[in-house]
Amino acid sequence: MDFSLGEELEELRNLAREIFTDHATPERLRTVETSRTRVDDKLWADLSAAGLLAAPLPEDAGGAGLGLPGLCVLLEEQGRRVAPVPLWTAALGALALAAHGTAGQRAALLPAAADGSARITLALEEFAPADPCTPWTTAVAEGDGWRITGTKAVVPSASGADHVLVTAATHAGTGLFLVRRDAPGTTWTSAETTTYDLAAHLDLDDAPAEAVGAPGTGVVEWIDGHARTALAAVQLGVAQGAVRYAADHLSTREQFGRPLATFQAVQHQLADCVIEVDAMRVTLWQAVTALADGEDTEQAVLVAKWWASEGGLNVVHRVQHVHGGIGVDTDYPVHRHFLWGKQMSTTLGGAAGDLARLGDLLANGTVTS
Template identity: 35%
Template sequence: MDFSLSEEQEMLQKSARDFLSAECPKSLVREIEAGDLGYSPELWKRMAALGWMGLALPEEYGGAGFSLLDMAVLFEEFGRAAMPGPMFSTTVGALAVLEFGTEEQKRTLLPKVATGELIMTMAMAEPEVNEDPRFIATRAESHAGGYAITGTKLFVPYAHIADYMLVVARTEGAPGDDSGLTVFIVDAKAAGINLTPLVTIAADKQFEVVFDKVSVSDSDILGSLHKGLPTVKAVLRKATAIQCAVMIGGAQQELELTAEHTKTRIQFDRPIGTFQAVQHRLADMFVDVQGARWTTYQAVWRLSEGLPADREVTIAKAFGNIACQRVAASAQQLHGGIGVDKDYDLHFYFRRAKAFELSLGSTPFHLKTLEAELDS
């Protein structure tokens, strides 16, 4: 497999890096983290003007018609810049609608996503379930020609600014059943939705969302009634692969910050980067970043080509979790005290690395999944 980027992808990478360096400095990231919105509307508009929101959407829906692999290149740059905002949740939601939505749903939602007018998010995790969607207990009961959703969702990103949520609810059966799940496209401002902000290590905006008999219609169903588990798994596969790309971008920046620091930090009358033990640690960081990158891009490439990718996504996330934690720890150790100084930039990546490790499947979850794959 050829892992080199195409000329078009290299241009996308360079333009994104240049844009984010100029338009998303760490001063803006600090301002966003301290604010209530969790993103910059001005930056969002400028990114929409570049066509990034619709990068992987077909041209007929206002997109650019690029591939998921191209999208991963862009999201790696978002990770490198530690850019906060609903770009990830909106992209995941849009890709779900593109793959499983009706033509009416696509034409209603996707053009507005492409222009930056519409923000999406996904509500899946619950107090009793974070990784296995089969155990979702939120109910959608048949009511007045549609359904009424009741239940509690956790860790819903950017729910306070979202226009629509993809809500996974149980329309029949009991928690643990393979059948009975349905995905609904829910108006995020509908009556009966209550939000409670959560405090997160990454300082992103996540919410507990309580649904109290929220009304939806048959036309709001994404995919098939009662048969939503394959839909959820497909959405999570792409979301996990894209998040791995974000993780790589952050780890790459940690490596570069650390390498630069070891060139200028003087100890015993010489840069600490001249010490062999420091060089060994930097080499280990480089190997981890490269290993995480190529396992991720293999998974993304297979998804982009429509090939089976369950095993590759699982490997990418499991190894990415481990590798990015090692990189984060090594970066802190080689920086010393300045690494935990919030006036320095390293903490952005350290905090995000831990948050990413715990979302979309922890390391034990993916290792257990891989074990089952290998045994089957």
């Protein structure tokens, strides 16, 4: 199968790479990491001005209609530079509304999502052992709306979001719900993360909400599959950025009078990294293609997420190792890739969880060769 990017996606990638490279310098990252919001607002504004935030959205919502493939191209470039902007949550939240929201929800929220003036975040995770597709949080219908009760864990970039998409169980099955960040019955508790993102736990106590699509119709499975694929795209970029740092370091650093890159043991480490990056790329685009074509995607998504979790973590570990002592210096750029790789590998469950779900598919006879 040919996973090469078409002309539109190539142009999108080149523009995104230029903007992320210009803005997400190590000096700028240090400044943002100690700021009040931990978000690079200037970079976010420039992404908006270039039309990149709108690019994945449908044309009738002010976008370029590039969908999940366009979003994954952007996320890969963000991951290369570990750029501190809430792209995967905000853009995926907007895509969810574009795909499943009511006409009123789309009209009210998508224009602001497209220009970056308002952001949506995702509340998909709960404290273990709850699974994103089988939440303990519950929603009860009340008139034309819903009331939600429960707790969501580590909601990404919560402080700057205007709305949050929450998964909850109902009598008709699991559903996706839109909640205002400051709605009555919402309580936020700060939870700083490995990547310095200001996340938060969300407690919901009979909070008012609107359904995004009908509960029990597969909307939660849609957001879960798209979220895992988006995370795999970020992790692919993180791994590629880390390997680039390693190659630059090893080609200039000398020991015993010759570059470290000439030592066979080091070459083996980097060769393993390249193999895992290639596997991450192939499985990511297999999942993206399956989702875009509307195929039975759970297997492809889980394989991509497993490679992102397992392979991505292996890569950042190896890269930190071949840097020697400076690899653990928290002020050295490669350390950020390690932190991002570590967090991405456990978001929405780690590699063991992905394998467990794949095992269930195998046991049920639904895995294809």
